[in-house]
Amino acid sequence: MKSMYDDIESVMISKEEIAAGVSALAARLDEDYGDKFPVLVCILKGCAPFFTDLIRAMKIPLQIDFMAISSYGNGTNSSGQVKMNKDLDKSIEGRHVLIVEDIIDSGHTLSYLKNVLLARQPASLKICTLLDKVARREVEITPDYKCFDIGNEFVVGYGLDYAEKYRNLPEIGVLKRCVYEK
Numbered sequence: 001m002k003s004m005y006d007d008i009e010s011v012m013i014s015k016e017e018i019a020a021g022v023s024a025l026a027a028r029l030d031e032d033y034g035d036k037f038p039v040l041v042c043i044l045k046g047c048a049p050f051f052t053d054l055i056r057a058m059k060i061p062l063q064i065d066f067m068a069i070s071s072y073g074n075g076t077n078s079s080g081q082v083k084m085n086k087d088l089d090k091s092i093e094g095r096h097v098l099i100v101e102d103i104i105d106s107g108h109t110l111s112y113l114k115n116v117l118l119a120r121q122p123a124s125l126k127i128c129t130l131l132d133k134v135a136r137r138e139v140e141i142t143p144d145y146k147c148f149d150i151g152n153e154f155v156v157g158y159g160l161d162y163a164e165k166y167r168n169l170p171e172i173g174v175l176k177r178c179v180y181e182k
């Protein structure tokens, strides 16, 4: 049997740590958005596991919508070029919008997204991310909410991929260098 774990150097964030991070974040969002009936926007595909866990940990009324963006190709470095593959279904004009991302790296993806969504005149627009690679930032972008800061390692799992693989790993792991340095 082939196992994804053969390609994983080490587990960086365990299932338990992820669950604790998600529930702490959900509690903060419940406080801050309690009377705002927000729209939570899931950025596909990487954010899907985080998003579904997060919304189910929240208790307030909310709506969800989905957007698909690609920026990375199959490499481990951002091209800086962002493409929208699927837009939101509904208008966000006058709504309190929270973008939910898996990871902020160079910041290009979110800075593009922020501009696209701000142009639609939401009542407010904030950013929430599972992981933040602060040291790799190329454009200024600061998330309003985040679960974990991480270093420069390329990580996979819990939605994050390398060449569309490893998204179904239940924890966040560091990918062995030999997998992408071929």
Ligand code: IMP
Pocket: 046, 071, 072, 078, 102, 103, 104, 105, 106, 107, 108, 109, 110, 153, 154, 155, 156, 160, 161, 162
């Ligand atoms: P940015 O535009 O450089 O901020 O890139 C954000 C996107 O790059 C994320 O949505 C991911 O798809 C991808 N990405 C950045 N770092 C990693 C990583 O360590 N593992 C997997 N994907 C990553």
Ligand code: MG
Pocket: 046, 072, 160, 161
């Ligand atoms: Mg990706």
